[in-house]
Amino acid sequence: MQTYDSWAISLKNNEQEIAERRQMNEGKFAFLLLLPSLILIAVLILYPLIYSFVLSLSNFDIQEMTRTYVGFSNYLAIFEDQRFAISLKNTLIYLLLNLILGIVISLILALVLDEPIRGKALYKTSLLVPWAISPIVVSVMFLWIFHANYGIVNYALLSLGLVREPIQFLGDPAYALYTITFVNLWKFVPLVTLILLTGLQNLNRDQIKAAKIDGANAIQRFIYIILPHLRPTILAASIVLIVFSLLTFDLVYAMTGGGPADSTFMLYFLAYKTSFDWLRLGYGASIAYWVTFIVVILAILMHRFFRERKAV
Amino acid sequence: MFSGEQTKYLYLEKGRKLLVYSLIIAMLLMIWLPYVWMILTSLQKELDLYNYPPPILPKKLTLESYKFVLKDEKFVNSLYHSAIVSFTTTAICLTAGTLGAYAIARLRFPFRNTLYFSLMILYMLPGIAMLIPLLIIIRKLGLIDTHLGIILALSAFLLPLVMWFLKGLFESVPLDLEKAARVDGCTRLQSLSRVILPISSPGIAVTAIFAILTSWNELMFAKVLGVFNIRLVTPAISDWITPYDIHFSELSAGSIIASAPLLVIVLILQRYIIQGLTEGAIK
Numbered sequence: 001m002q003t004y005d006s007w008a009i010s011l012k013n014n015e016q017e018i019a020e021r022r023q024m025n026e027g028k029f030a031f032l033l034l035l036p037s038l039i040l041i042a043v044l045i046l047y048p049l050i051y052s053f054v055l056s057l058s059n060f061d062i063q064e065m066t067r068t069y070v071g072f073s074n075y076l077a078i079f080e081d082q083r084f085a086i087s088l089k090n091t092l093i094y095l096l097l098n099l100i101l102g103i104v105i106s107l108i109l110a111l112v113l114d115e116p117i118r119g120k121a122l123y124k125t126s127l128l129v130p131w132a133i134s135p136i137v138v139s140v141m142f143l144w145i146f147h148a149n150y151g152i153v154n155y156a157l158l159s160l161g162l163v164r165e166p167i168q169f170l171g172d173p174a175y176a177l178y179t180i181t182f183v184n185l186w187k188f189v190p191l192v193t194l195i196l197l198t199g200l201q202n203l204n205r206d207q208i209k210a211a212k213i214d215g216a217n218a219i220q221r222f223i224y225i226i227l228p229h230l231r232p233t234i235l236a237a238s239i240v241l242i243v244f245s246l247l248t249f250d251l252v253y254a255m256t257g258g259g260p261a262d263s264t265f266m267l268y269f270l271a272y273k274t275s276f277d278w279l280r281l282g283y284g285a286s287i288a289y290w291v292t293f294i295v296v297i298l299a300i301l302m303h304r305f306f307r308e309r310k311a312v
Numbered sequence: 313m314f315s316g317e318q319t320k321y322l323y324l325e326k327g328r329k330l331l332v333y334s335l336i337i338a339m340l341l342m343i344w345l346p347y348v349w350m351i352l353t354s355l356q357k358e359l360d361l362y363n364y365p366p367p368i369l370p371k372k373l374t375l376e377s378y379k380f381v382l383k384d385e386k387f388v389n390s391l392y393h394s395a396i397v398s399f400t401t402t403a404i405c406l407t408a409g410t411l412g413a414y415a416i417a418r419l420r421f422p423f424r425n426t427l428y429f430s431l432m433i434l435y436m437l438p439g440i441a442m443l444i445p446l447l448i449i450i451r452k453l454g455l456i457d458t459h460l461g462i463i464l465a466l467s468a469f470l471l472p473l474v475m476w477f478l479k480g481l482f483e484s485v486p487l488d489l490e491k492a493a494r495v496d497g498c499t500r501l502q503s504l505s506r507v508i509l510p511i512s513s514p515g516i517a518v519t520a521i522f523a524i525l526t527s528w529n530e531l532m533f534a535k536v537l538g539v540f541n542i543r544l545v546t547p548a549i550s551d552w553i554t555p556y557d558i559h560f561s562e563l564s565a566g567s568i569i570a571s572a573p574l575l576v577i578v579l580i581l582q583r584y585i586i587q588g589l590t591e592g593a594i595k
Binding site for chain 1: 332336339342343344349353361366404407408411412414416424434436438442444445446465467468469475528531532549553555564574575579582583585590
């Protein structure tokens with residue numbers, strides 16, 4: 001009892017010291033709790049990432065299993081690589097189309113779903129379907145739908161008289177990239193719609209009502225009130241859309257394999273092909289690092305938007 | 313009678329309703345038709361698919377393709393491997409993630425915010441940038457073509473996202489509840505297991521679904537890390553897509569089998585999943 005009392009008193013006397021000690025213990029305890037995750041992440045993400053970087057600074061001979069250091073020449077080699085240029089061009093077109101169409105369509109759908117309508121839960125549930133289906137299954141689905149000879153889309157277009165010849169959706173370099181863009185939009189627009197819809201529902205309704213009373217029509221309300229307030233959410237959603245689109249692998253792999261005539265080669269797929277099919281590990285790693293670089297910048301931007309959003 | 317102004321307003325209202333509902337119908341068709349079309353494709357004989365004009369409503373439905381696919385030992389095994397991998401991955405992520413997320417949500421330590429922020433970057437990192445070294449590490453550990461190899465790789469890949477979700481979840485549990493438990497003599501771990509976990513169990517269930525879904529659907533890691541013995545279901549399906557000879561009926565049947573169970577679970581739990589998804593993206 002005595003010891004307990006004196007302990008309690010000493011506790012009171014040195015509150016600050018105790019607070020510090022407790023924080024240190026807290027720190028240790030936190031470290032302990034985080035340890036399993038940190039080990040997993042360090043061994044299986046960070047170490048591979050660094051290893052990849054080392055790899056990108058060298059040429060790896062797969063037969064001899066030897067590595068020769070070549071500095072940053074792999075990073076510079078892209079400027080002379082025809083296929084890299086094509087992939088970069090395709091990636092930019094693809095990202096731009098996905099971003100613009102994706103945000104516009106999602107915004108329209110979100111506004112529509114924000115209306116007072118019956119059966120909203122059912123519509124929102126449907127939005128989860130494309131998200132829940134794996135990209136490889138989505139590819140199978142659209143491979144058949146866009147089949148040049150037996151696909152239902154070509155049949156519909158032909159019988160409506162819109163085209164004379166069946167369109168080679170995935171076999172014609174003029175169309176393949178746009179077909180993949182369509183499929184990617186099919187997969188991600190619903191997710192983005194849900195994000196924007198939540199953003200809309202979190203808006204302050206009073207302002208919109210006030211504007212309505214003041215005689216602002218729907219378009220004015222949208223441009224002057226809804227859009228500015230929704231900006232942080234739209235920016236965050238845009239980044240989600242860009243990053244997911246940048247990392248498109250399954251669709252290209254399963255639907256076109258990068259063809260026809262390299263028309264659907266994109267950076268991420270190129271990094272995979274270079275490393276795993278053409279076995280130029282060093283060069284492949286440097287392309288992967290270019291993609292990583294873009295993603296990290298986007299992620300930092302996204303972090304900014306989140307902060308902005310919280311500040312609002 | 314209505315005045316001119318009122319009639320105009322009514323027409324506008326009507327037009328607006330018409331527009332809203334036609335957009336919604338277009339959206340629903342757009343979402344559901346492809347999947348329904350795949351179901352119909354899987355229910356027809358391979359040869360019947362190549363009739364012209366294509367049968368919109370097939371005359372004869374048959375389960376032949378399903379029977380064929382389910383007799384394929386490789387495919388059935390791939391379902392089994394995928395189930396083991398995705399459930400174990402989820403279990404690992406939830407266990408490690410719960411502990412880590414609790415620390416980030418409730419404890420003070422240096423670099424806490426940096427760590428939290430880096431979770432999102434870690435999740436977004438392109439998998440291809442880690443894949444070759446991962447392959448080398450996993451080969452060195454002798455885990456190539458084993459369940460454990462794929463499970464470890466996918467766990468590391470998914471853990472940041474799971475922690476991100478769980479941290480948000482734990483933070484939303486009122487601090488007072490935990491304080492009360494601590495006053496009553498619970499240790500931190502007890503307050504985690506007896507107060508926080510039960511309260512956040514719906515959210516944890518949703519996180520589990522995310523993890524299962526992502527690991528079940530993943531293709532690139534699965535393809536590279538499991539080649540002969542452990543071929544998961546996504547690479548197994550992708551193996552059927554060859555440049556010259558695709559059996560769309562069987563391919564569709566396999567795809568339905570691989571996607572329908574999780575799809576149904578997602579649809580049943582839709583309310584919680586939508587909440588989790590949008591909060592995760594917006595917070």
